[in-house]
Amino acid sequence: MLLVDHIAEFLKHLKYERNVSKHTLRNYKSDLDQFVEFLAPAKEDGSRDEVPVEQIDNITIREWMSELRSENKKKTSIARKLASLRTFFQFLVREGVVESNPAKLVTTPRIERKLPTHLSMEDIVRFIETPDLNTDLGRRDRAILEFLYATGMRVSELVNLNLRDIDFKEKLVRVTGKRKKQRILPFGDPALQALMYYLNEARHEFLQNSPPHERDDQAVFLNYKGTRISERSVGRMVDKYIKLCPDVKDISPHSLRHSFATHLLDSGADLRDIQELLGHARLSTTQIYTQVSMEKLIEVYDKSHPKA
16 A cells, blocks of 8 residues: 555544544644655655655654744644644554654654633633624624633534533533534533524524525524534634724634633633543643633732732
8 A cells, every 4th residue: 555545544533533523634734745745755746756664764764844833833733733643643553554663762842831812801802792783693692702712612512512402491502522522512602692692593593594505503602694603613703803993902713712611710620620621632732721710810010019
């Protein structure tokens, strides 16, 4: 089998056996395609030289890392591509194609861990209340912002919500996260009210904008064409309201999730409970929010203590 054939088998493994998200699968494919292009650039006729996978060693991978650095790629991007290679070669080791994983011998670039961007409670309220409730799009956008902050769910989880996933009486929602893992999240009255206002006053209007055979009757959040909203559309929507809310800068849809976790921790919530709500597989991923809160404590100390 050629290298590209092994990559195709690996991507099938990720999709059907590990149940990775479309976004993760797309990243793996992109990283490995770039590695193939480095090893055997496409010729004018579209063909490539054959690359025996058994001949790829840690020196080859280091040369690719060096080329990426010379192209001024971000350290985070280089680290992700190296991680993709490690996972790919580990798959080949398990399948008996190669004896060892050459990517394990390559050092990961040292990356400064950035603290997640979050908003203060006052700013998050002001930001969420920015959409114009006199318009159908404004009602939908308000419901999206309320729901993201109320539940801490990922944008990918929000756009995949169906009406049957929501228990309106108990104010609970079932979300499907990474690797198809499901969890139940509570939400409060403000999110419920915004959601009901959107469902009763706006969603039906969106459905009317699409032919019956194209409508997504089960999707909770729709675009103006009457089909399921995309992650990219949510990102554009957030960017639009950032411009309308001058006190809020440098945030993304994910910032609502970060704000959710930080505010829970500041209010005394247990870290393991926050881990469960966020759907993190490891507690170490959730622990970054303790650093966020510590920064806030230090800032308060510096401003308030007479001998700080």
